[in-house]
Amino acid sequence: MTTILIAEDEERIARFMEKGLRSAGYGTHVVTDGVSALEHAASGDYDLLVLDVGLPRMDGFMVLKVLRSMDHHLPIVMCTARDAVEDTVAGLEGGADDYLAKPFRFEELLARIRTRLRPAQGTGATTVLEHGGLRLDLTTRLASVDGRDVQLSAREFALLREFLEHPQQVLSREQLLSRVWGYDFDGSSNVVDVYVRYLRGKLGAERLATVRGVGYRLVTPG
Template sequence: MSRILIAEDEERISRFLEKGLRAAAHTPSVVADGITALDYATTGEFDLMLLDVGLPRLDGFTVLSLLRKSRINLPVIILTARNSVSDTVAGLDGGADDYLAKPFRFEELLARIKVRLRETAPENQGRLLRCGSLELDLLTRLARAGGSEVELSAREFVMTEMFLRNPGQVLTRDQLLSHVWGYDYNGASNVVDVYLHYLRQKLGGNRFVTVRGAGYRLVEI
């Protein structure tokens, strides 16, 4: 399961992409402007980005340029209605890994995503995530805490993975909500707190520290 950032300001398209990627067992997150896309892309939380060129606040070509100048090698597939040769060349020369003109077949997009992820993920790279005595195996989807195997639900697994990819860092409720439940989640407002309670019960309450007014962070025990 790969974490894919969708930078697209047209809601109809972003919903289509998000739904399709979830059905294909990926974990998508959606942002609707270039500045937010750049912020998210620099967190290290994503495996690939789908980048629209015509974003508000900061266009896609500029986002891509700033990422590459910062030596961030996140794979980027540009999705855009601009299908001229000059635009395609500009995107690829600017550091894009692929360029797909709208409209496109979703099956083709999935195939291109698969290729890019395979190119940047050698076998078993990053398979195990650890923080102290907490361990998560991304291939077998097994969790261990203090040497004991723990069964996690799909949501609990994704939340635990996010904490383990950012040990010691404060994660806000909004970050967790967007990553685990999706950008447009409109269910219970306390769902993050509920699932954090589940994780504390299963993995150890002392691992997850509440930072008042900010969020939560994972500590090593």
């Protein structure tokens, strides 16, 4: 089982993340200070670290710095109540793989975690997905259409990734909800349709075909 280390000293937030990640099928372990976070993360027993910046004993930036100086390549998603641009830049330049400002929706955290775990699974994993003029770099999170750069939100990125990993395959709304949003299908929800519409606006409507009564399929424009 994929196991995620959560370094968070606010009990309510830690419980919130732990409950959601366990429901999504992950194993979890919570620590509440930076020294414990460093010790556990350095053990090699975890697949990803969700790291709060404002930890006691050692802050998240220092934990990040020490881990990277030890040449640990554990994926790290940093979380903080501070949303200043300088903090985001400091985290990413310090070696964090992603950065979330509090408060955040659990679904957004889950999408970021899934994005960061997939390239790390196994050696030689694909880091660039391409199909019919679409290109998605999983490491830099950059997308392009026929050479033109496209800005995607975290959820749009995760949704496009699903389509690019299954080109020409019909993906049901239930499958997309489970893989991208991380919760069971709600027949009254139209969130998939909304985000497909967003992608069509950015990538071209002809690239995502509707399969009536089922879902959507990524096709090559003809």
